Amino acid sequence: MKAKKQKRQGDFQKVQLKVGKKKPKADNATNVNFRSKAIHLPEQLKHVDSGPTKHRQLDIMDLLSKLHHINSNIKQGALVGLRELLSAQPSMIELHASAVLSEVAALFTDKDGSVRAAAVRLLRFITQCIPAERVVPFFPLLSAHLTCAMTHISEAIQEDALRVLDVLLEHYPGLLSQRHTVLLTNFLELISQKRKAATGQDKSGKGGFALTISTNRSVTAQQWRLTVLLRLGSFLQAVVEERPLDEGVTSSIGLGMWAGEKGSVTSVDVSWEEHVFGKGRIQVFENSGAVPTPHSAYRLRPDSKAGAGMNKELCSAETVQGFAGTLVPLLLEIWVEAAGGDHVQTDSGHLLSAEAMALMFQILTILQLLRRVSPHRDQKDILDAWFRNSYLADFKHHFMKNFPYGLLEVARHKKKADGKRIRQQVAAGTVAGGNVEPLALNVTLCQVMVTLSLRGQDHVEAEDADWLGTIRVFIRETLSNGGKLSSKHLAALLEVVWRMIVTQRSRVVTDDLLQAVYVQYQQRNLAVSVRSLLLCFFSQFYIQEHQNHPHIARSRILARWLASLPVQLVQLGSRNPQLSAQLLETIHPAAARGNKDLLQSLQKNACSIYDPQEGCVVVLPVESQKRLVQILHSLPAFPAELLACLSQVCNTGRVSASLATMLIRTIHLRSPLCGWSSSSQDVPVKDVDYLSFFFTTLTGFSSEMLQALQDTDEDSLLPSSILSPLSVFATTLEQFLHHWDIVEEVCHCLDTLGSRAQCFDVIQNAIIKNLCGLVVVPDCVCAAILRCVPRLLDVNFLPSDTLLHFLSDCCLSMLNLLLQLEQSAHKRDAVWEACFAALSTVPRLLRLVLQSFRVCDLCEEELPVLAQILSLLLQHTQLRNHMMANASLLQHIIQDLTHFYGGETREQWLTDLLYCYSVTLFGHRANMGMRDIY
């Protein structure tokens, strides 16, 4: 031991320095005997270990440790510093979230008000930066501190706790709503205290709580209660909205309440390829997962997802009842106190001061939310029944006695006091609840009361008649007094109307209320949102409730409304496509269901809806156009003028070709000639009209237009000549192709008719009557005729000479046109296809065409054209046989051609023609020869 000590002393021997002697050099001294011209620093030395600092060079750990300091000024300073630091460095929040949150939460219950205020401010800042899913692990701590603050003995801390609650509600409503068991009791304790078990003789003695009044608060008891109720209301709102099932339902304004709750099914998409070799199991659910089979109730740990676990307790009617049983008496008591105070001042009970009104509005909102807390419909019904049994008398007594309420005008003589009060309200955070419109109050009261009326029980109807009658009168007057309502109030009112109609089951009530809504609906200059809300109400009402309730089905107002829809559609025109689409969304199902009123009105307005110039079918967007065409399926009858309109709609090109095709098919299907709808006795499309529709659509031009065309002399007109006996009116490429698609569909439909011979006869007559005399013909008409004739021609049917002559003229003109068309291959193909089909199917046509080549009459310039046409015909293998049948005629033409062509040099076109001719001839001969050999 001693030896060791000596040894160690030897190791650390102190070097004694003496004055005047040189200091001995250390062993590790750096030799600095070098020189450099410049020192290059690639980067600055960084302050690595301690993070960024701010506010007097204090880093985050320092600041956090200062939060424990005993002096409140330092604490407040540290909080301010933290906020500055974090706002400068947002990335640090994530890093230090746990430390910061826990420290800040601890300060919720600090003695000093300014510290608490700073803590709330910091919390507000932090919550803005951290999304809800990241804060989940710290939330139990936060809410524990919150609870602690809410139940604190000091009233100032309680008040500030509400602000913390505000912040959390704003940013993490889902997380907060999971803690409802604790928080709800906290709320109760803020405004009341548990009654001693023995002293239950109070007059309001249902609940186990009694209101408290503390005199040393900074605000009056009523204002305090109002602030608490505001928070309670928004908390319940959060609970309702964060329910996992029907988020979508509550977000759409009001409509969800009409629609009733429907469990939406979320489906899982499984790609089986991934699971072929996988060992993992796939959980299979019955009924596509809507109702999972409960194999085991055991859970490893509580589900931390938003709202997933909380429904265990709040969704059942019993728990809500338990809570409501405590809360509702308190609310009533609060109201009685507030109203009692007012009554002293005024005699008329229906006029309320602004404050009382705000209080009542909050009470009603909370009542409404309580009912909506449980998500299932049957539970809701249980809850409604329970509310009715327990509180109907109270509600009637306290709320309905003076209904409807109005605002008491306070003379503003005490400006100072007013300002003070406002300041107080600001301090208590009641600005939101400070000014409530009387209308909003009344509407909410209606909503609450109406839920108490039970559906479908006759014996209670008489009891309810008095107060339901009052509500009915109020609603009727509000809706029909001509005033404009905001869409929020209107939605609430409509909800009340819906509920009353469904529960009361009486035609008088239905008509009464619907009439009022209809008056509102008929107002001019409504805002679009209001208009579409009303529209939505009616259409949902019709679609959902129509079937189940005969008293609704027989309502005259609903019928009148339906009948007015087509007129509105016409009047609306193209001004508001969304609204038109909404109208169509009702018209279509109603028409499909065969609603008589609607169909009648639709029939009456059909011609203006389907007008080719400014009808809805051409001015609306494509989706609505499609719907309009689909509505044609349910139209009871197609008179001739409607068909004329429709035919023009198809041809004017303002609806797409595919839609026009759909329209044609619809007409085809509705006709008895099609043979699909055989059962119906009445005939929607008469055969005559059907055929004339198809012929008009086929030609694409009305007789007036054709007539007008005869007299014009436009540039686009190609003059007639011998090679083009008809003067061709060249249409634009777009129009031509559109028409081409339509002709295809028309041909297909006519093709499938029963007796082809008769059908062809009709078409032939129509062509002869309407087209044969024309001098100027549009090219698309020529092409259409040439295309449809060979398709419809029956083998055994002989077409008339007039028709054939006209066809040959058409064909020749088209062939002539073909040679001039260079710009569009598409059009060329179409024209050639038509000519080719006609020539190859009707051999007599070819002969007629060849006969019309009178070479002697042609002038010099036309010879090459003729030669080109001929070589075109000769080049096609399928036509060769037909050409050879007319070999002598052909030979004659070619001889004439060579004869009349007086040029010395042999031109290219002539060479080509002669080559084609010889090839054709030779090939034919060879074929013949082969046949002879065998």
Added chain:
Amino acid sequence: MSAPVEVVLSADSAGQLFNCAVFDPHSGSEFLSYRGGNTSSRSLTVLNGEYILGAQLGKNFINVWEIQRKDQLQQKIVCPGIVTCLCASPDGLYVLAGIAEAIYLWEMSTGNLLAILSRHYQDVSCIRFTDDSSHFVSGGKDNLALIWNLSSVVQLDSSRTPEPCHILSRHSLPITDIHCGLMGPQARVATASLDQTVKVWEVSSGEMLLSVLFDVGIMSVTFDPCEYFLFCGGSDGNIFQVSLCSTSLSRDKTFQTDSDGNQVFKGHRNLVTCLSVSMDGTLLLSGSNDETVRMWDVQSKQCIWSINHKGHVTNAVIIPAPANMFLADSHPAVPLPRFSRHLNPSEQGDGTGSGGMCLRLGASTQEREGTYLEKADELYSLMCAVTDKSVFGDGENTKVRVSELEEEVKTLKKINKDLYEFSTQLLTKPN
């Protein structure tokens, strides 16, 4: 000739040659024909393998033939209105008829009219049962298809009007045809509509699984038994084959022909009104308004044969050959009762009580029956138990059992031998 396994049953709207006829699915040769009247579309059905029911076109009665007496019209059932579609349940217990907007349900054992369901707003165009007769699907011209649970429809509790379990309302034009796949309540059902789509739904949940958009309105639809392909008959005469095994997950798709399964059968010239696939999924039968019935080979898309009819083909279906069909001297096991035209015959003052007892499911029985998954589990465990016991059972028991059986065989052989000897003695003994 041995009796065929499957036969083709078809009918046309003219009824000149026959009302409906039975053909060989492989050669197209005619076996039998049933005469008298004609049959409207989607209303020919075979009841219990013993009767053929077909609704008269445009009239308010149903023609009935006993399946073996081909030339003789057995009976006419007069209905309250024109029958637009007809369907007998696969178990032969119920018959459904669409009459205007309403669906009528008869019980075959008594002929009682059990229910009139009027949930459609327009004419009902098609009704189909699932293969286990537990559900049925009806489609109408009001663009709706409804899935019904049969047991909830046939309730004694008359205060509640029966409601469909699911309302399929995604079609925007009249529904033309419905086809139910196999597997009872877990089946998928396909609906075809004039709005140019075919949609596939799940019966159990009413969810839409797939929607295919075509260029033309679809008049008929069917699956093959494996549900590899969906066949859709278009209004332009084409038959579209849609592959259901494609890997894309999107629920809405547009039909395009490609090499892997999405193909077109071309041949008909007019609306394809009926489609049916044989049991093995190799043959596709199609009937069209161009008055032909064609049989196609699914693999090669070739038309095997075609039969000309005299009018629009209204019904064409491949069915398993009923046992009685080719036995001329057989009789139906149950006589066809008189169909009642009113609900609750007792209230009509119909004094001739049948004396029978009416058995129907009460409302309470259908609250919570074991789910199908649980049943499947149970069945599986049962099957496993059986195989486990017989194949892998404990060796001791098996050995004992085998030796017992061997013993018995020996005894039987001995008895047989004794008998033989005794009889030879008896025969060879000189009298």
